[in-house]
Amino acid sequence: MPAAAGTPPPPPGLTALVVAPSWIGDTVMAQPLFARLHERNPGLRLDALAPRWVAPVLQRMAEITAVVDSPFAHGELSPKARWRLARDLAAQGYDAAIVLPNSLKSALVPFLAGIPKRIGFTGESRYGLVNVRHDLDKAALPMMVERFAQLAEAPGTPLPRPVAHPLLRSTASEQQKTLADLGLERPARLVAFCPGAEYGAAKRWPAAHFAELARRLADDGCTVWLFGSPKDHAVAEEIVALAPGLARNLCGATTLAQAVDLLALADLVVCNDSGLMHVAAALGRPLVALYGSSSPGFTPPLSEQADILSLKLDCSPCFKRDCPLGHLDCLNKLMPDQVHAACRKWIPR
Numbered sequence: 001m002p003a004a005a006g007t008p009p010p011p012p013g014l015t016a017l018v019v020a021p022s023w024i025g026d027t028v029m030a031q032p033l034f035a036r037l038h039e040r041n042p043g044l045r046l047d048a049l050a051p052r053w054v055a056p057v058l059q060r061m062a063e064i065t066a067v068v069d070s071p072f073a074h075g076e077l078s079p080k081a082r083w084r085l086a087r088d089l090a091a092q093g094y095d096a097a098i099v100l101p102n103s104l105k106s107a108l109v110p111f112l113a114g115i116p117k118r119i120g121f122t123g124e125s126r127y128g129l130v131n132v133r134h135d136l137d138k139a140a141l142p143m144m145v146e147r148f149a150q151l152a153e154a155p156g157t158p159l160p161r162p163v164a165h166p167l168l169r170s171t172a173s174e175q176q177k178t179l180a181d182l183g184l185e186r187p188a189r190l191v192a193f194c195p196g197a198e199y200g201a202a203k204r205w206p207a208a209h210f211a212e213l214a215r216r217l218a219d220d221g222c223t224v225w226l227f228g229s230p231k232d233h234a235v236a237e238e239i240v241a242l243a244p245g246l247a248r249n250l251c252g253a254t255t256l257a258q259a260v261d262l263l264a265l266a267d268l269v270v271c272n273d274s275g276l277m278h279v280a281a282a283l284g285r286p287l288v289a290l291y292g293s294s295s296p297g298f299t300p301p302l303s304e305q306a307d308i309l310s311l312k313l314d315c316s317p318c319f320k321r322d323c324p325l326g327h328l329d330c331l332n333k334l335m336p337d338q339v340h341a342a343c344r345k346w347i348p349r
Contacts, residue, residue, distance in 0.1 A: 014043060017089065017115065019099040019106050020050035020058060022074060023198070024256070024275025025299065027054045028282050029145040030100055031166040034063035036152040037098070049089070049109065056257040057279065060168045070109075077105060086112030098151055099130060119151055144299050165302040166282040170264035178261035182254065186265050187223035189347060192280070194271035195239060196232030196251065200321025202293035203272050205331050205339075207235050211242030212336040213270065213343070218246045220347060222267075225250055227259050227276060268346045270339065277301050286346040288339060292331035293318050307342045309334060 016037065021027050027050070038044050047066045048058045055067045068089070072078055082105075090113040097110035102123035110118045111129045119132040127133070134155045141147045141159065149163045179186060195210050197203035214224045224243075226236040230252035240249050254262065260279055263269060269280040269287040273294045280287045281301035289301045291310040295317040300308060310316070316330040323330075 014041065015045045015092070015094050016041075016047070016096040016098060017068075017092075017094045017110065018046060018048045018064075019097060019101065019110065019120075020048045020054060020070075021100050022051050022054065024054050024057055025278040026100070026144065027057050028166050028168065028275070028278040029299070029302070030148045031061050031063070031168070031282065032145055032164045033098070033100075033148040033152055034061060035164060035167075036149060038063050040152060047092075047094075053256070056255065056260065057168065059257070060170065060260055062167075062169060072105075079108075082108050083112055085109055086114075089113040089115070100148060100151075104129065121147070121151075142297060145302060165304075166278070167284075168260060168279060168282040170261050170283060175261045175265055178254075178258045179265075182250075182258065182262075184262075189220075189222040190266050190268075191217050191222045191224050191343070191347065192263055192266040192269045192271075192285075193224055193226045193236075193239070193247070194228060194269065194274055194276040194280070195226060195235050196228035196276075197272040197274040198229070198231070199274075199294075202318070202320050202323050202328060202331075203274065203291075204235070205272055205290045205292070205334065206328075207238040208242060209331075209334070209336050209339070210239045210270075211247075213339055214239065214243040214247045216336065216340045217343065217347070218243075220344070222347060224248070225262065225266075227251060227254070227263065268343060270343065273299065281306055288342045288346075290331065290334060290339065292316060292328065292334075293320055293323070295319070305346075307345065309339060309342060 045065050048064050049068045049070050050058055051070050058064045058067050086109045094115045096117040097115045099107045099120035102121055104124040104126055107126045107129035118130050120130040121136050122133045145163055150159045224247040226249050228251035232251040236249040236251040240247050263280050264283045266285050269285050271277040273291050277289050281303035286305040289308050296308045311330055311334055313330050
C-alpha cells in the first residue's frame with residue numbers, strides 16, 4: 001500500500017522481526033514504535049526476537065504477533081547458536097528486521113538470516129549488518145522512546161510528534177485469574193511498591209524510607225504489596241520487617257505476567273526508576289517515580305498520571321550503579337514525607 005502524501009515509505013514489508021532490548025523498561029518504551037509500524041503497514045505481521053525475561057511484556061502488546069526466544073545472556077556472543085537461530089528465522093521469510101539494541105551482536109542474527117532490509121542505528125560500526133542506517137542525533141531525540149520511534153521513519157526524516165505513550169494490555173479476566181492462581185484478594189485500597197532497580201543500588205530508595213511510607217499509607221487505609229524479581233526479595237523483606245503487618249512481599253513470588261496483572265489492579269504505584277515503573281505507566285496506573293542516579297529526561301514514566309520526584313542535586317544524575325561519593329544523598333535525602341505528600345494526590349486520606 002503506498003504511503004500517504006507527505007510521509008516516507010514504510011520501513012518494513014508485510015512481515016517484520018523486531019530485535020527487542022534486553023531490559024523490561026526499554027522494551028515497554030518500544031511499543032509506540034510498534035504501533036507506528038502497524039499504522040504505516042495495515043496487515044503487518046510483527047514478531048519479536050527477545051530474551052525470555054522480557055517476553056511477557058511483549059506478549060501484552062497488541063502489535064506483536066509472536067515472540068521468538070533469544071537464548072543469549074547479556075554480552076554472550078555464541079556464534080554457532082546465533083547461526084542456528086538465524087537459519088530457523090530464515091525459513092520465516094521476513095521482509096525486514098528492526099534492530100533496537102545498538103550492539104553489533106544484536107544485528108548478527110538478522111544478517112545471518114538473510115533478512116533483506118535491516119533497520120537500526122549505526123551503533124558499533126554495524127555497516128553491512130544494518131543496511132538501513134539511522135545516525136543518532138541525541139539533541140534532536142533526547143528520550144529513548146523517541147529514538148525507538150525514529151526507526152519507523154526514513155533515515156534523516158524528522159520524527160513526527162507527539163510520540164504516543166506506551167500501552168500494555170491486562171484484561172479483567174487475566175487479573176482475576178492471577179489473583180486466583182496466587183490465592184490473593186484485592187484489598188479495598190491497594191498501593192504497589194516496586195523497591196528494586198536491576199541497574200544498581202544508586203537507583204534504589206532506602207528500605208527504611210519505603211517502610212515509613214508504608215506506615216503512613218496504612219494510616220490512610222491502604223494495603224501495600226511489594227513487587228519485583230527474586231533479586232529484590234531481600235530488600236522487600238527488610239521493608240516488611242520494618243513495617244510489620246503493613247506490607248506483603250510478592251517479590252519473586254509472581255511471574256512477570258502476573259506482576260503486570262497485579263500492578264494493573266493497583267490504585268497507586270510507588271517505584272524507583274525501573275522496568276516495573278515503565279510497566280505501571282503503560283498500564284495507566286497513577287504512580288510516583290523516585291529518581292536518584294538516573295535522569296527523568298531520558299527515561300521518564302510516560303503517563304499523564306505520573307509524578308516524578310527528584311532532588312536534582314549537583315551530583316546527579318551520575319548514571320552510576322553505586323554512588324561514587326559514598327553517600328547516596330540523591331535518594332537518602334528524599335524523605336518519606338515528601339513522597340507521602342505526592343501519594344496523597346492520588347489517594348486522599
